[in-house]
Every structure is written in structure tokens, then in C-alpha cells.
Amino acid sequence: MSSVLLAVGLLVAAFVGFNVGGSTTGPAFGPAVGAKAISKPVAALLMTAFFFVGGWTIGRRVVDTLGNDLVTNPAIFTLEASIGVLFFIGLALFVGNMFGVPASTSMTAVGSIAGLGVARDALDWAVLGEIAIWWLVAPIIGFWVSLIIGRYFYARLHALIAMERSDPPLLTVDRSGAIPVLRAAASTNRRELYGVVTVVVIGCLMAFSSGTSNVANAVAPLVGSGQLEMNPGILLACAAVGVGAFTIARRTLDTMGSDITELPLTAAIVVAVVSATLVIFLSAIGIPASFVVIATMSIVGLGWGRATRPVTVPEAVRGDEDVPVSVGGLAADEEHEDDDVPAIGEEDPEDIPSAADLFDPGTTARVVLMQNVVPMLATGGAYLAFRFVPVFGF
Template identity: 45%
Template sequence: MVEALLVVGVIASLFVGFNIGGSSTGIAWGPPVGAGIIKKTTAAGLMTVFVFLGGWTVGRNVMDTLSGQIITIELTLSAGVAILFFIGLGILAANIFGVPVPTSMTTVGAIAGLGLATGTLNYPVIAGIISWWVVTPVIGFWIGGIIGRYIYPEVNRRVQIKKSEGPLLTLDRDAAVPKPTFGPNTTWTELISTSAVLVIGCYMAFSAGASNVPNAAAPLVGGASGLPDDTAIILATIAIGVGGFTIARRTMESVGGELSDIPLLAALFVMVTASTITTVLSWFGIPISLVMSTVMTIVGIGWGRATRPVTVSDAVRRDTGDAEIVPGAITAKGMEGKAASPIGEAEPDEVLDAGDLFNPRAVIKYISMWIIGPSISTLLAYGFFRILPGVA
């Protein structure tokens, strides 16, 4: 009986990891793939390696929180399998609504539902987690706002990331020992900028592993009949990798609405900011959604860049006077390599002709799912474990 339950749990874990891979790979590697810097297969391979490193190192802290701190009793294998089922439902619901999956939040909600049903919920721990769910979007927004208002325009004037025709590097076979050399059109600037893009993509993959591997692995490590931590992490990584090589191919093309609508340079700022927030919180064992940090950093960068024609106090009070605020200022074509107008002055025509960076309705939908997803998983888990307390 235990062996059959474990097999079901492994299948459920693989399903969850597979879907995580499809979603997270697109977020981490969509911009570089869209810019032609890296191929999808290479991106999926790098994603798998660095997801494993993130899950194997920092992710263990999140696993400890999920499997041993949210509730005051040990998470049993049977309860873990049920929780994986509710995570799967959360993924399905998010896919139906067409938004990235808030997997970490859904997982916490399911475990909290178990705790509420059995009277074993660790209220101080869950309160701390939820407080970070509230604070994290604010942090992402304001860091993005500072970047968009003060940093991005200056960097955009000095740095241009372009992919030249032909391979980046070739192998010089005429030398005594074959060695890599520049491609026919490669420059030092292109090599350095491309390397930076790849490093940042790997960093985001590491962050995704730290926050998401525990969601597929932690429910299987509870109890004497569960899997060892290392085995669960490896299985979750394999599933995420398979998702990256398969269903993520489409999400890398359409990562859509947000990251692919802004220049690659701006996307890199988003990736570094969101990855750092997620990795730091994961280090402290806080289950957090990488998508949450990513979306709010995008919104913040857009807001910061758009409000350069007015002072900070006027922007906060929404008192723009005669200044024209362009929500899509950061997407303006033809501004690469050009100096932006000084803060407080009118924008050039290239910016005034830009469109919207994001659809406010889409942002509301994302935020709604961050609330609805964990709430649904909590209620479903609570009802399930109230009806079948023996499963816990």
C-alpha cells in the first residue's frame, strides 16, 4: 500500500515539476531566446542545470519550511500526495486563466489548509510568510521604479545589446592547438554583452530552482515512508527539465505579455531584480513566487521611466500638470544609444509615440491570481482533510 502511494506521489510530483518547467523556463530564457542570443534547446539545458543547483542548495531551506514549519506535525506521505494534487489543481486553474502559476503560494495554501483542518497550523510562521507576500510586490515595484527612473536611461545610452550575423565564436583549427576565436562579425562589446545575458539567465534559473524545486519535492519527503531529500530534489529537477525541453518551447516564444514587450536590456534589469529578491527570501526559507517579483518589477520600471518628466512627489500624488506621461516610455524605438531628457523636462517624440508597456487589466488579473490561487488551495485542502482526517 505504501509503495503504491509513493508511486502515485512521484507521478504527481513529476506532473507538478513538468508544469513548473514549462512556466519558469519561459520566464528565465524568453528574452534571450527572443533576441536570438541563445537557442531553445541550449536554454532548456542551462535551465535544467541551474535549477538543480538552486534546488540542491538554497532550495533546501524552503523545503524545510514547507515540510516541517508551516504545521506543527510531520507532513506524512499520504498528506503530501494530497497536497501535490491540490498544487496540480492550482496549476490547472492558472493555466485556464492564462497567467503564470503562483506555485509557491499554492503549495503554502494547501499545507496551511491541512494545518487548519487538523489544528496544527503554525500561525507565527504562516503570518511571516504572508507578510512577505505583501511586502515583496512593493519591494519589486520600488526597486523597478528607481531603475526605470534613474538607472535604465543612462545604461541604455551607453550599452546596446545586438546580435551580429554569424556565430559568436568559432574554432581556429589552423593553430597548433585548436582554440576559440571571434566569429566573422563578433566584437568585444557583443561578446561581453552576450556573456552577461547568459549569466543573468543562469542566475534566474538558479533562483527558479531555489523557489520552485521545493514545491514539487517537499510533499514527498515527509514521514518514514517518504523519499530522501536528495532523491526528491533530483526527481523534481528532471521533471522541470523535461518541461523546459517540451512545453516551454512555446512559452519562450510568447513569454508574453510582459518581458517580450520591453527591450532586452530592460528585461535583464527585471531578471536580476526578481532573481535577487527570490533568492534572498528563499535563503531565509520563505516560499515566494518568482513570477510575483518579476511582474511587479516590470510595472515599477515602466512607472519609473514614464514619470521622468515630473518630480517624485508629483508622480506619487499623480499631479502631472502639463507633462505627458507615457506608460510605454521604456519601449520607445530609436532611443538606444541616445540620452534621455533630464528629469523634469518633456520627452522626445520617440517616447511620446510609444505605446503601453502593460495592460492594467492583465496586472489586475495577475494580482488576483496571487490571492485566489492560495485561497482556493487552502479551502480545498481544509475541506479534504476535515472530511478525511485520517489521511493527515
Template identity: 45%
Template structure:
């Protein structure tokens, strides 16, 4: 019976890791693949490699927290481990059905909390720290995005350009016996720097994803009396990531623009840097947190900050009730340059295989804050309240449901 449960636990862990690899590869390498900088197979290979690096180094701290610190490792019996992984897998299903980046990490912790409450072994002091980090991390990501969007982003967009190549950035000369790689001859020095930045940051995102998500797949199976050692758990998680990266991620890479269709490549890179850094820092301290939540918070802050450039701080602080509403979303990032200067291509352009507009010979200077457009903004014009409500609700609901649903299950099982 125990051996069957162990096998079931490994199978469920592979299922969870498979889905994580499929979704995270698209998030990390969507811009790089859409810009024809790397091929899908190369993207999957890089994701697995850097995901392994993140899981093997920083990710060990998160595995240790989730496998033995929230509740004692002895509580993870084979049947309890299967149950925790089951609730983690269900969170992925809920996230996909509702199209909201619900946190797998938060839901996995919620299921472990249900186990701890049922067995009266929950480390409440540690949970206070973890929940505090869940509150602070999105606020930090949002604030950084807001500051960058309002004060820095327009200048970056003024001078930084990203090219979408008709042919891949790296070409192969097959005229000889051994294929020889060479850079696309249409690439300018600025294109080369920009392209290397896109790929480098994608690899950094893969590192962050590995660091934060390996524990979600294998933590219940690791630890004292567990089915796997930490090293085995990391290898199993990364192997499952690879299955998803080389299979279902191919479709995710093709359709990555469907959900954030007007997010420019430059903005996606800023989001990746901020979200990835926040999660890497938390992972270093062993705190399980959501990469999806941090990146989404950064997107909202970046769009909010960009939109708010149309008004001075004093105007935003005292909005007039009779001002017309403006529909401001991440699309505000697309129009960050003045009217005569088209913005850089968006992820949506890449997903639809549309050609990006040609750069003008001369790009006008960036307007001062308050001079970019009409300062007719109010609180509702700075973000989509319905979308924000849906996202925040799911962030709170999924881990809460995991606790509520798992508690009676573990009460019966223990």
C-alpha cells in the same frame, strides 16, 4: 496501498517539476536564445545545472519550511502528499489558462495550510511571517523597478547596447578533427560584454528558480516519515525540471515574446536581477515565495517609473483632471531614448525574428525629468488598471482557492 500512493506522489511531483522546468527555462533564457547567444539545448543544460545548484544549496531551506515547519512532517501521509501536489499542479493549469503568472509557491503553501487547518497543526506564527513576506516582496520589487525606471534606466539604455546576431555568438570551426569554438567575428568588445551579461544573468535566474521551485515539486514527499530524503527530493525535482527544459521549454523559448512583446533586453535583465535577488534572499531564509510575482512587480514598477519621467514629482502629485490619458505600458521602456535614437531590441523583436534598428552615429543626451515629453499624466496613465487588477486578483485567488478547496478534502481524508 501505501506503495501505490507513494508512486502516485512521485508521478505527480514529476509532473509539477516538468511544468516548472518548461516555463522557467523560457523565462530565464528567452533573451539569450532569442539573441542567438546560446542554443536551446545549451539553454536547457545551463538551466538544469544552475537550477540544481540553487535547489541543492538555498533551496534546501524552502524544502525544510514546506515539508516540516508550516505543519509537522508527520501530517504528510502518502495520500496527503498526493493531494497537496495535486493542488499545486492545478495552480499551474489555472495560470496557463488565464495567462497570468499565478504563483505555484503560494498555491502549494495554500494547500499545506488547508492540511494544517484540517488537522489543527498549522504553525500560525510562521504563516504570519510568510504572508507578510508575500506582501512586502512585490512592493520591494515594484519600488526598486520604479526608482530604476525613473532615475537610472534611461542612462543605462543610453550607453548599453545589445546586439541580435544573424549567426550564433559562439561558432564552431569543424575544419579540423576536433571542432574548435570561436566568437562570432561580427561581435565588438561591447557586444561581448553585453552577451556575457545576458547569459550570466540568465544563469542567475535559473539559480533563483531552482532555489524557490524545488520545494513546490517535492516538499510533501520529504521529511520525517516521508517517501524521500532531502537529497533525493532535490535530485527528483531537478530531474523533472530537466525533462521540461529539454522538451516543452523549446516552444516556450521560441514564443517567449508573446506575453511581454515590447520588453527590451536591457529591461528584462534588470527585471531578472531584481526579481531573482528578492527570491534568493527569501529562499535563504526558508520563505517560499513566487519568482513570477516578484518579476512581474518589477516590470510594472519599471514601466511606471519610465513613464513618469515625463512629469516632475510635483506634477504627478497633483494631476489635472482635464489632462489627456496616455496609454503607458511596458512599451514606455522601448521609447526610453529620445526620438532620434532607437531603443535596443525587444524580446518581441526576437520572437518575431525582426531586425533591430541600426544605432545612429551619435546618440543625443538623455533629457531631464519633466522635459522628455508632455507632462500630461494622471494615475490611470501610469499603468494598465485592468491588467493590474487581473494579475493581483489571481495572486490572491489561487492560494485562497487552494486553502478553501483543500480544507474539506483533508477533513475527509484525515
């Protein structure tokens, strides 16, 4: 009987990993795909490779953390309980993926484990509280940092690096020698090539960060129960993530790369830098990183900031069109009158897309809604099951 249960547990863990690949590939490589820097298959390949590196190196530490620190009594992770936790994680993530919304795997996993902990009176509320606070603060930071960049620095940054994707391929394969060599196409703009490399590298960094935190979401309960060794568990999770990245992740790549907002390459770099920096910071202090939410709010903040450039802050607050641009903190833009970049308030509104053009309000609302509903489904479902269903009893 235990061998059958273990087989079921491995299948459920693989199902979770499959949905992790579907929900995390979009935030990591959606900006690069949306900017046409790489294709979806290449994004899936990079996601799989760097997720494995992150999971194999730092990820094992997070597996121990989720299996021990979040609950006061790790013994509650019986084989039956572990299967139940993984089931609710996978089910909730699958719902998000079916809606094309990259739900937070960390929030969903922690929520499911918290449901078990509350049902068994073994949840460490202090640890959960610290995690929840950072989950609230980090997306707000990402939104405002991106908004400020979009409003005050994006135009100058874009003019400086001037990276719009061209139609011809950036790279070609030179087969003149014995070994094919990848080279820059003759028509390739060097700045464009450097920009593409930058945004892809940052996506790889985000995939690595995802591996460090999300590999635990798939196998921590089984490893904590003692039914699965650490190394085979990591390999199982990474293989399942790869399958998800090549299949179901196509929807979340569309959502994060083009449905929410139209991202030129410069914007993709900004979103990736802001999101990756916050994710690395959270991982460094031991917080399971919810970079799905951070990346989403960064995209929205950047789009909002870009849309408000034609209006100065005093004009927006007072409704006065005659207020000078140099008031307060806006003077920095006026100092660059000789540049090609117009100052805040002097930019022609017709040259800047509206907020509705930069990000789709309907899609954004759907993303925000599902990113809250999915973890709630996992938490509520786990609590009810472990509290009232006899098969999960002790």
C-alpha cells in the same frame, strides 16, 4: 496497497515538478529570451541544469523546512495526505500554465500545505505570517526599485552600455580545429556580447535560486512522510522540472519575455538584477521565494517608469507645464546637460513608448489575477479535501 499509493505519489510529485518547470522558466529566462539573447531550448537547458545545482545543494534544507516548520505536527504528512497536497499543488500550477501565466510555486505549495494544516489544526500561524508579509513586501520593493530605475536611470544606463540586439548571431562555431570552439562573430559588438552574457548569467542565478526553494514544492510532503529518501526525491523533481522547461514553459517564456512588455537587452538586465537580488535575499533569510511575482512587478515597474520620463513630478501633480526640471530631487538630471541623455521632462514623448506600448494592460491584469487565484485554488481545495473527504481522513 502502500506500493500503489507510493507509485501514485511519485507520479503526482513528477506532475508538480513538470508544472514548476513550466511556471518558473519564464521569470528566470523570459527577459533573456524576450531580448533575443538566447533561444527557448537553450533557456530550458540552462534552467534544468542550474535548478538541479540549487536543489542538490541548498534545496534539501528547504525540503526539511516545509516538511517540519510550517506545521506543528509533521505526523500529518501521511502518504495519503502527501499525495493530496501534491495533487492540489500540481493542479493549481497546471491551471496557471494553461493560461500562460507563471504562477508562484512557493505560494501555491505553502497554500496547499496550509490548507492541510488548518484542516488538521496543525498550522504554525507565526511561520505562515512571516512568509506572507515578505510575499507582500518583496514585489512592492521590486516594483518601486524598477520604476525608479526606469524613470531616473534607465536612459543614461542604456546610453552608457548601448546594447540593442543585432540580427546576426553573436557567436559562431569555429570548426577549423579538431575540437569545435565557440567564438564571437566578427560583427559582434563587444558591449552587446557582454550584455548577453550578463543577462544569461543572472538568469542562471535565478534558476539556481529557484532550485533552492522550489525543489521542496515537489517532494517535501513525500520526504516528510518518510516514504521517499531525500536524494532520489531531488533527482525526481529536477528531471520533471526539465521536462516542463522544454515543453509547457514556452507559453510562460512568451508571457514574461514579450507579451507583458517589449524588453530591449538593457531592460532585461535591469529586471533580472532586481528580481535575482530580492530572491537571493529572501532565500538567505529562509523565506520560500516567490520570484514569479517579483519578476512580474519588476517588469511592470520598469515599463511604467520609462513611460513617465517626459513628465516631471511637479507637472504630473500640479498639471503645470512651466515648472522647472530642477525642482527637488530632479536636479540630478539637469546636471548632465552636456550628455546625450535628455533631462526628465525634456525628453520628447514621441521618443518614448507609451505605457500601453511598454506593457500590455490586459496581459498584466491576467498575470496579476492568476497569480492570486492559483494559490487560492490550492489552499481552498486542500482545506476542503482534508476537512471533508473521508479518504484523506486520519
